[in-house]
Amino acid sequence: MDDFTDDELRALRAADPAGEATAPQALRDRVASLVVAEADTAQARRRSRSRWLAPIAAGTSVLLALGAGYAWGTGAIGLSPAPSPLAVATGTPEDPAAPVGLDGGADGELQSGVTTGGEAVVTPGIEPLIFPVGGMRPDGQRFIVPAFEEVAGRANVYAVDAGAQFSAEDTARMATALGVDGDVRALQPEAGGGWVVGDSPGASFTVSAWMGDASYSSGVPHPVTSCEEKATALHGRDKVDGDGTWAFGQEMIRCMAETPLPGDELVHESTAAFLNAIGFTEESAKITTTTDASGHTVMVTAARVVEGNVTEIAAHIEVSSEGILSASGPTGQVFSLGDYSIVSPAAAAARLNDPAYAPQLVAWPDHPPRTTDTAEPTAPPRAPAAGSAVPWSIVEHEIVSARLGLALLAGEDGQQYLAPAYEFTATDDTVWSVLALAENHLDTTAPSPGASVLE
Numbered sequence: 001m002d003d004f005t006d007d008e009l010r011a012l013r014a015a016d017p018a019g020e021a022t023a024p025q026a027l028r029d030r031v032a033s034l035v036v037a038e039a040d041t042a043q044a045r046r047r048s049r050s051r052w053l054a055p056i057a058a059g060t061s062v063l064l065a066l067g068a069g070y071a072w073g074t075g076a077i078g079l080s081p082a083p084s085p086l087a088v089a090t091g092t093p094e095d096p097a098a099p100v101g102l103d104g105g106a107d108g109e110l111q112s113g114v115t116t117g118g119e120a121v122v123t124p125g126i127e128p129l130i131f132p133v134g135g136m137r138p139d140g141q142r143f144i145v146p147a148f149e150e151v152a153g154r155a156n157v158y159a160v161d162a163g164a165q166f167s168a169e170d171t172a173r174m175a176t177a178l179g180v181d182g183d184v185r186a187l188q189p190e191a192g193g194g195w196v197v198g199d200s201p202g203a204s205f206t207v208s209a210w211m212g213d214a215s216y217s218s219g220v221p222h223p224v225t226s227c228e229e230k231a232t233a234l235h236g237r238d239k240v241d242g243d244g245t246w247a248f249g250q251e252m253i254r255c256m257a258e259t260p261l262p263g264d265e266l267v268h269e270s271t272a273a274f275l276n277a278i279g280f281t282e283e284s285a286k287i288t289t290t291t292d293a294s295g296h297t298v299m300v301t302a303a304r305v306v307e308g309n310v311t312e313i314a315a316h317i318e319v320s321s322e323g324i325l326s327a328s329g330p331t332g333q334v335f336s337l338g339d340y341s342i343v344s345p346a347a348a349a350a351r352l353n354d355p356a357y358a359p360q361l362v363a364w365p366d367h368p369p370r371t372t373d374t375a376e377p378t379a380p381p382r383a384p385a386a387g388s389a390v391p392w393s394i395v396e397h398e399i400v401s402a403r404l405g406l407a408l409l410a411g412e413d414g415q416q417y418l419a420p421a422y423e424f425t426a427t428d429d430t431v432w433s434v435l436a437l438a439e440n441h442l443d444t445t446a447p448s449p450g451a452s453v454l455e
Contacts, residue, residue: 084147085147085148085149085150085345085346086146086147086148086345086400086401086402088148088149088345088402088403088404088422089401089402089403089404090308090403090404090405091307091308091309091310091405092308093305093308095308096286096305096308096309096310097308097309097310097403097405098310098405099303099309099310099311099312099405099406099407099408100362100403100405100406100407100421100422100423100433101312101360101362101363101407101423101433102360102362102407102408102409102419102421102433102435139393139394139395140392140393140394140395141359141394141395141397142353142394142395142396142397143349143352143353143359143396143397143398143399143424143426143432144396144397144398144399145346145349145350145352145399145424146399146400147346148344148345148346148348148349148402149344149345149346150344150345150346150347151344152341152342152343152344152347152438153341153342153344154339154340154341154342155339155340155342155404155420155436156307156336156337156338156339156340156420157336157337157338157340157417157418157419157420157437157441158306158307158334158335158336158337158406158417158418158419159334159335159337159415159416159417159418160211160313160330160332160333160334160335160415160416160417160418161332161333161334161335162211162212162330162331162332162414162415162416163212163332164212164331164332164333165207165212165278165279165331165332165333166194166195166207166209166212166331167195168184168186168195169184170207170331171184171195171196171197171205171207172184172197174205174207174214174277174278174331175197175198175205177273177276177277178203178205178216178273178274178277178324179203180197180198180203180204180205180216181197181198181203182197182198182199183197184196184197185197187206187208192208192209192210193208193209194206194207194208194209194210195207200217200219201219202219203216203217203218203219204216204217204219205217207331210414211330211332211414211416212330212331212332213328213329213330213331214278214328214329214330214331215326215327215328216274216277216324216326216327216328217325217326218322218323218324218325218326220320220322220323220324220325221325222294222297222320222325223256223259223294223296223297223320223321224256224294224296226255226259227251227252227255227256227259228252230251230255231248231249231251231252231255232248234247234251235247235248235251236248256294256296259296259321260296260321261291261295261296261297261298261321262297262298262319262320262321262323263321266319266321266323267289267298267300267319270300270317270319270323270324271287271300271302271317271319273324274315274317274324274327274329275302275315275329278315278329278330278331279331279333280302280304280315280329280330280331282302284304284305285302285303285304285305285315286302286303286305286310287300287301287302288300288301288303289301292318296320296321297318297319297320297325298318298319299316299317299318300316300317300318300319301314301315301316302314302315302316302317302329304330304334306334306406306418307406309405309406311334311406311408311418312408313330313332313334313408313416313418314329314330315327315328315329315330316328316329317329332416334418337417340420340437340438340441341437341438341440341441342404342420342436342437342438343436343437343438345402345404345422348402348422348434348436349399349402349422349424351434351435352399352424352432352434357434357435359432359433359434360432360433360434361430361431361432362423362431362432362433363429363430363431364428364429364430364431365428365429365430397426397427397428397430397432398426398427398428399424399425399426400425400426400427401424401425402422402423402424402425403422403423404420404421404422404423404436405420405421405423406418406419406420406421407419407420407421407433407435411446412446412447419435419436419437420435420436420437421433421434421435421436422434422436
């Protein structure tokens with residue numbers, strides 16, 4: 001207002017049609033009571049992040065204008081700004097994002113397990129089922145979401161061509177690249193469809209009809225097995241020396257101590273050899289390594305990266321100081337199905353509260369299971385008082401961050417899709433995911449691949 005002179009201000013006030021109006025006392029009392037009620041309610045405090053309240057002072061006038069500010073009395077005050085939409089994170093080629101779990105977590109396995117008044121039954125690839133125990137039941141879930149961007153977008157959907165390298169010729173080529181000799185044979189009917197080269201316990205290579213997955217065994221024994229064979233040949237398993245020591249056990253300890261871990265260069269060469277053989281290059285994969293429980297082999301996971309997102313399409317290689325022990329991985333090729341419509345982050349957050357989209361709990365902190373007193377009762381429970389509230393526990397999850405990534409989904413016939421999905425993290429460190437595709441891109445009549453498990 002510093003740009004106006006006193007005369008200009010007096011002219012504006014004189015022209016104000018509501019300048020002499022005062023708010024009725026009842027209106028002022030009503031607004032004051034609303035402000036007090038908001039301050040006294042914790043849940044309303046949370047909701048107040050997306051709303052504004054202003055006190056009405058005595059002797060003020062109200063001037064409403066669509067698309068503009070509003071004025072109290074003779075002083076103009078603009079609308080409080082709407083909360084800025086919470087940013088949605090995405091992966092980049094330089095820093096690919098982790099896969100979004102829509103089937104119970106990465107690799108189809110839940111990352112943790114907590115019961116909520118019942119026993120959690122966890123099946124790989126299936127959402128955890130909570131079976132009430134002792135009359136208890138699972139908690140209900142409610143999601144409190146912040147402001148998100150309301151503009152819908154588009155994203156690529158991918159699928160896997162599992163038959164891209166599924167032939168006798170393809171199998172022979174891949175087996176030869178891994179040094180497996182022999183003729184290609186069709187798998188026995190009881191082993192399912194597919195092809196095999198070589199024989200166990202020697203080197204062998206198999207391509208299965210199940211998603212075209214390849215399996216390779218070098219025929220080299222695991223270090224633990226190798227030491228067991230050496231110790232047995234030297235001492236048998238039952239010999240006890242005169243000093244009371246177990247000869248087999250002592251030899252095992254000595255042999256394992258002398259067996260080194262594979263070096264980084266050998267791990268790299270072994271990983272590259274298997275990935276290149278099945279058409280899955282290191283450049284298109286996120287590589288992670290861990291040491292196995294015995295401390296003598298390295299486990300390598302190579303997860304395919306698509307459009308800046310790590311996926312659950314992965315190869316697994318176990319390497320010892322002798323080279324590859326065994327490996328498995330997909331021979332199918334990922335390809336785009338095209339550009340699809342996806343819902344906005346705000347609409348996706350609303351899906352958290354929509355049972356039609358069954359939000360998946362894909363990660364949560366390790367809290368001890370909630371237990372109840374199981375002591376034998378000495379008397380029946382007291383009868384509830386008339387008008388008492390009926391217990392129905394609802395856990396609220398306040399969402400604080402979101403990201404858009406790719407989730408691996410399976411069709412009824414085993415087809416694999418990489419579909420865009422949102423992942424939301426709450427203040428209690430739980431992580432929830434929902435599908436991002438617009439409903440017109442969904443076949444909502446398709447049966448669930450896991451339906452037979454629940455029948």
